[in-house]
Every structure is written in structure tokens, then in C-alpha cells.
Amino acid sequence: KYKAIIFDLDGVICHTDQYHYQAWKALTERLHIPFDETINNRLRGVSRMQSLNIILEKSKKQYTALEKEAFAEGKNKIYRNLLAGMTPDDLSDEVRKTLKALKSKGLKLAIGSSSKNTPIILHQIGLGDFFDAVSDGNNITNSKPDPEVFLKASAMLKLAPQECLVVEDAVVGIEAASRGGFFSAAIGDAQTCKSATYVLHHFGDLLNI
């Protein structure tokens, strides 16, 4: 029934969400700001600067725009170092096999991620040329829950949102999908989302829907 699947990247295709966590953790420790999994889950799908603003809600100090830019840059440096260690082995067999099987069914496959590091990550895990379209943090002005990133992906595929399924681990990602008129499948942290069309317990469950 679907002609395409648009995948979020961090936390869906690969576990860079753990690296985001580690990199933010390093910054929050330096600034003595509390940071835990609950706050981390609010950063899923949200742009780098918006993530920083969420983290700084717990800070007693006010920072200037310039200081904030330096913090975001510092976090990204740590994050990039972690990404540099990624290899095609960081793509699980389950994800690799499922992606291949979906492609051979004739489905168009795309990425819809808020991350500006998307091209680097895809290259590191050996998926640089795999997807039919890549819509990411470099071509959007509004991050999830705004549907922009998914609408751009479906436009690249020349398909209507109603013809695409979005796969997301972020609550704001599922919200973005429904706002844009897409069907959605929730995995991981987003599994509790009431508005998701499907809940995936495993990535491979995509082959059954």
C-alpha cells in the first residue's frame, strides 16, 4: 500500500542517539547542569540549537548567543569524533537485511532527519548511496514536530505524504508525520505515542506491515 518509507536516522537506522547523549553529557558536566535520560529523550528529533536550549533550561546562568554557539560547536566536535569511529559494522544485520528486503519489494526508501551530520553518518555506515532521497538538517528551516523535513523527502520522491510511511523513534517525529499527513511507525522511545499508525517492537517488523 505504501510506495515509500521515510526513515529517521538517529535512533532508527543506527544508534548515534547514544553518541548525542555522550556529547551533551560532556558539555553538561563541564557547565554543572543536570542531564539525564528524560531530558535526553526530549532532544530526539530536535535541532542542535533547540537541543542546547532545552539543556540550558536547567542552568542557573544565562548565556549569550555567542557562548551558546560555542557550546553547540563544542558538542558537535565531540560528537563528530564519536562518528569518526563508526563503520558499516555499526549497522545491525537486522536493519541491513530489512532495508534490502524493502528495497527489493520495489519500495522507495528515503531519510528524513534533523541532523546536519546525516551525510557523514550515512557514509560511515556504508549507506552513502543507498537511499532514493535524503532530506536532512541541511535543507530545512524548521525541525520536528514541523513536518518540513518529511514533506521535502516526499517531494524529492515525487510522492504525496499519503503514499509514504515515516519511521521514527522521537515523539516529535511522530507528531511531524501526522501533521504532514503521513502514516507513521513508532520504534524505541516513541512506542508509547498514541498518534502513531503502527508500533514496531523490532525494525524487522516493517516487513509485516
Ligand code: G6P
Ligand atoms: C537528530 C537527533 C537530535 C539532534 C539532531 C541534530 O534529530 O535525534 O538529537 O539534535 O538530529 O543533529 P546534528 O547532527 O545536526 O547536531
Ligand code: MG
Ligand atoms: Mg531519531
